[in-house]
Amino acid sequence: MINVIGGKYRSRVLLTPPSSTTLPTKNMVRGAIFSALGDLNGAIVLDLFAGSGALGIEALSRGAKEAVFVELDKVAAKVVKDNLDKLKEENGRVLQMEALEALKLLAKEKRQFDLLLLDPPYANKEIYQRAIDFALENDMLTKQAKVIVEYEGELPLDASSFPSRRDYKYGYTKVIYLRKE
Numbered sequence: 001m002i003n004v005i006g007g008k009y010r011s012r013v014l015l016t017p018p019s020s021t022t023l024p025t026k027n028m029v030r031g032a033i034f035s036a037l038g039d040l041n042g043a044i045v046l047d048l049f050a051g052s053g054a055l056g057i058e059a060l061s062r063g064a065k066e067a068v069f070v071e072l073d074k075v076a077a078k079v080v081k082d083n084l085d086k087l088k089e090e091n092g093r094v095l096q097m098e099a100l101e102a103l104k105l106l107a108k109e110k111r112q113f114d115l116l117l118l119d120p121p122y123a124n125k126e127i128y129q130r131a132i133d134f135a136l137e138n139d140m141l142t143k144q145a146k147v148i149v150e151y152e153g154e155l156p157l158d159a160s161s162f163p164s165r166r167d168y169k170y171g172y173t174k175v176i177y178l179r180k181e
Contacts, residue, residue, distance in 0.1 A: 007061030
């Protein structure tokens with residue numbers, strides 16, 4: 001189990017999937033990410049590889065207006081729903097489907113996001129670029145959008161569409177902050 005770091009749900013305990021394929025972002029890393037993001041009031045968030053939903057829930061806790069959680073694993077998707085129910089959070093939508101299929105669905109709905117959270121299984125390196133490219137090509141990111149990329153090891157990433165990029169390292173975990181403006 002993990003805790004929400006800040007905001008209205010601060011210190012609330014979140015359930016985590018009983019799976020070796022889902023590793024929640026460590027509290028220290030989550031805290032650093034959201035400290036760097038700053039004000040999220042009114043933001044629309046896409047947590048593309050949700051796992052327990054901890055990143056998207058942290059955003060909701062800190063003032064995000066809405067979060068869409070995408071998780072392929074059926075058990076993990078239920079954990080996200082259970083976490084939202086436990087918090088009585090009504091501004092979360094869970095899509096239990098593959099990430100690129102979810103992006104296609106959200107693009108058809110003409111959805112735009114202020115914050116895109118990418119924390120897929122670390123072994124799946126190509127999905128980072130594919131997800132970012134799809135979101136850009138389908139106008140899914142607002143003008144002031146931020147993209148958070150969490151990974152380990154090396155990650156070849158073309159971020160030339162983003163004028164602002166910052167790279168951080170927290171132990172083995174690396175985080176890239178991209179901003180459109």
